[in-house]
Amino acid sequence: MSPILEINDLKNRARRRVPKMFFDYADSGSWTEGTYKANENDFSKIKLRQRIAVDMTNRSLKSTMVGQDVAMPVALAPTGLTGMQHADGEILAAQAAEEFGVPFTLSTMSICSLEAVAEKTKKPFWFQLYMMKDRDFIANLIERAKAVGCSALVLTLDLQILGQRHKDLRNGLSAPPKFTPKHIYQMATRPLWCLGMLRTKNHSFGNIVGHAKGVSDLSSLSSWTAEQFDPQLNWNDVEWIRNLWGGPLILKGILDIEDARMAARTGADAIIVSNHGGRQLDGAPSSIEVLPSIADAVGDQIEIHMDGGIRSGQDVLKAKCLGAQGTYIGRPFLYGLGADGKAGVTKALEIIRHELDVTMALCGKRDINSLDASIIYPPQGLQNPKG
Numbered sequence: 001m002s003p004i005l006e007i008n009d010l011k012n013r014a015r016r017r018v019p020k021m022f023f024d025y026a027d028s029g030s031w032t033e034g035t036y037k038a039n040e041n042d043f044s045k046i047k048l049r050q051r052i053a054v055d056m057t058n059r060s061l062k063s064t065m066v067g068q069d070v071a072m073p074v075a076l077a078p079t080g081l082t083g084m085q086h087a088d089g090e091i092l093a094a095q096a097a098e099e100f101g102v103p104f105t106l107s108t109m110s111i112c113s114l115e116a117v118a119e120k121t122k123k124p125f126w127f128q129l130y131m132m133k134d135r136d137f138i139a140n141l142i143e144r145a146k147a148v149g150c151s152a153l154v155l156t157l158d159l160q161i162l163g164q165r166h167k168d169l170r171n172g173l174s175a176p177p178k179f180t181p182k183h184i185y186q187m188a189t190r191p192l193w194c195l196g197m198l199r200t201k202n203h204s205f206g207n208i209v210g211h212a213k214g215v216s217d218l219s220s221l222s223s224w225t226a227e228q229f230d231p232q233l234n235w236n237d238v239e240w241i242r243n244l245w246g247g248p249l250i251l252k253g254i255l256d257i258e259d260a261r262m263a264a265r266t267g268a269d270a271i272i273v274s275n276h277g278g279r280q281l282d283g284a285p286s287s288i289e290v291l292p293s294i295a296d297a298v299g300d301q302i303e304i305h306m307d308g309g310i311r312s313g314q315d316v317l318k319a320k321c322l323g324a325q326g327t328y329i330g331r332p333f334l335y336g337l338g339a340d341g342k343a344g345v346t347k348a349l350e351i352i353r354h355e356l357d358v359t360m361a362l363c364g365k366r367d368i369n370s371l372d373a374s375i376i377y378p379p380q381g382l383q384n385p386k387g
């Protein structure tokens, strides 16, 4: 087997191990996938200043996100259907994250429920909430998140309606999954994946089935999800959630300066500069492109996080330099999970940590908290070094 040296190696292995419809679900963006690709490509356009003859011993990647200690400023992003990349996916990813010392964020649209993840982990994890029309269900979800000790709530604001996801439509991905000959073939050619699925009891949307009104089984799930995301979501809802939750609140899906200003006024603790991994508005700018202007506009009022396109520790460093206190990885940990379960998620985190550490050292820095735009090339004020 070829060695796993970078996130792309995990991706290639996951592609061989996860049924196509689920691998594509994680690996795709909306419509032309222009924004999805820009998220990655725009990182590679940013250059760094190489510095020499600087003491590079005793380096530290330790930081905080919403006041909580993190081994490095990288959280696992909330990702839907994680338990379809690998059996018990959310539990395994949460365990890997807690052992590593970074936050795991459980999606509302997870396969394993809040309670199932809490039962198999020791430290608090974070919970991500979608605003559904059924407000009793939302209030109940928040109570459940409190009951299992979640230490931050991530409220996603950019999915009032679902983006146009062509790969999922072409693959016929649905909840509950269809069992057409094509889908059965895709699963049957991934025997390890199938074995895991046969062994686990976590097969459906664990936070929803059996909890939302009228959703007692998989057959009633489909129509419920399709009509539940609330197109009328507004800033008053954010206040309602903030009061119900009462703990650290992070608003996800901010991509515009005006929205960032509104978000800063809500009293939330942090915002995530995000375009939902390029899965919602295709044609929107990449997260890293807008990060500096948003950090500039509201960075003194609210903590700034970002996600979208991070595929290496070097990307984490660039986001830190451009104003993010914390970052999130989605696909990198999903590839790890699909490739090798919990060990694969740990591997993804180790790869990112190593790349972050080496890059920081070669930029002449020893403390992750000291990073700023001064290590971006060309340095400010020297845009035209020859001029």
Ligand code: HOC
Residues within 6 Å of the ligand: 078, 079, 080, 109, 159, 175, 225, 276, 279
């Ligand atoms: C079946 C409904 O955040 C994503 C996730 C979940 C979206 C809702 C899926 O795929 O972007």
